[in-house]
Amino acid sequence: MIKTILWDIDGTLLDFKVAEHMAIKSLFAEFGLGECTDEMIGRYSLINDSYWKRLERNEITKDEVLTGRFVEFFGEIGVDRSIAEDFNKKYQLRLGDTIVYRDESYKLVKSLKERVMQYAVSNGTVVAQEKKLRRSGFDKLLDGIFLSEELGVEKPNVLFFEKVFEKIKPADLNEVIIVGDSLTSDILGGINAKIKTCWYNPGSKKADPKLNIDYEIKNLNEILGILD
Numbered sequence: 001m002i003k004t005i006l007w008d009i010d011g012t013l014l015d016f017k018v019a020e021h022m023a024i025k026s027l028f029a030e031f032g033l034g035e036c037t038d039e040m041i042g043r044y045s046l047i048n049d050s051y052w053k054r055l056e057r058n059e060i061t062k063d064e065v066l067t068g069r070f071v072e073f074f075g076e077i078g079v080d081r082s083i084a085e086d087f088n089k090k091y092q093l094r095l096g097d098t099i100v101y102r103d104e105s106y107k108l109v110k111s112l113k114e115r116v117m118q119y120a121v122s123n124g125t126v127v128a129q130e131k132k133l134r135r136s137g138f139d140k141l142l143d144g145i146f147l148s149e150e151l152g153v154e155k156p157n158v159l160f161f162e163k164v165f166e167k168i169k170p171a172d173l174n175e176v177i178i179v180g181d182s183l184t185s186d187i188l189g190g191i192n193a194k195i196k197t198c199w200y201n202p203g204s205k206k207a208d209p210k211l212n213i214d215y216e217i218k219n220l221n222e223i224l225g226i227l228d
Contacts, residue, residue: 002116002196002227004170007142008180009122012200012220013109014132015100020045023094027087033079044073052123055154056184062149066092066125096131102202103220109141116227121164121178123148123155123185144168155182156189165193177214179223183207198226 010016021041028036051065060068070084070091109118120142122129126149133139144167148154151163170176177196180186190197191212198215199207207213215226 001175002177003175004117004119004168004177005112005223006119006121006164006176006178006190006195007109008178008182008186008200009120009129009132009138010124011102011181012179012186013102013105013120013138014136015102017045018100019095019098019132020048022098023091026097027090027094030090031083031087040077043076044069047073047076053184055123056156058154058157062125062154092125092127093131095128096135099132099136101136102200105220106137106141108220108223109138112227113141117143117168119144119146119164119168121146121155121160121180121186125149155185156187156192158189158192161189161193161195177226179217179220183211187211187213198223 007013024041024044025036028034048069051060051069054060055062055065066088067084070087071081074081074084112118118141120129120133120138124147126147129145129147133142133145139145146164146167148160151160153159153163165173173193173195177198178186178190179198179200181200183199187197187199188211196214198217199213200220201207201216202218204218217223
């Protein structure tokens with residue numbers, strides 16, 4: 001019986017790609033960098049994903065992710081790389097300007113409020129996530145928020161989850177499930193922490209068969225069937 005859900009935020013409860021797209025386009029206009037095409041944003045997104053995966057493997061620091069991705073991106077498209085740090089600072093705040101719920105996630109989390117304990121678990125920055133959670137209303141619905149920047153360790157490191165468990169004190173880890181879209185962060189982290197895992201996979205991607213995933217869903221509301 002599941003009594004606690006650990007929700008990932010970006011790409012799970014909220015549509016990160018839409019927020020990313022809008023934030024970058026608006027900042028290109030603000031910085032006077034000319035047109036930012038969809039192809040350019042697609043390239044940035046690939047660079048960004050690669051940096052976050054390196055962070056998950058403890059190869060680089062969070063600061064190196066946040067600035068380095070823009071340094072590399074700007075270098076590729078011929079933009080002055082010296083603005084990367086300032087661009088990133090504004091980007092963190094701008095990400096919270098666009099709130100798009102995945103699969104009516106707000107209604108789902110609200111409907112589960114009296115049924116299970118629910119917490120946000122994210123590697124995103126404090127600046128970005130606090131604004132997103134406040135503007136989305138999740139800060140009022142969730143029973144707690146755990147951000148890697150505050151815990152001092154990133155998912156999928158088991159220490160991240162151990163610090164969460166110290167706070168929420170679950171009676172039985174078999175009653176805890178993590179729901180997230182990232183195999184390398186959420187699912188591997190859940191496996192490392194020995195809790196149940198639910199891969200949110202709306203795009204029907206293929207997973208490494210070596211990963212022992214407990215559940216796979218294409219729509220967040222399928223979690224209701226798992227809880228039943």
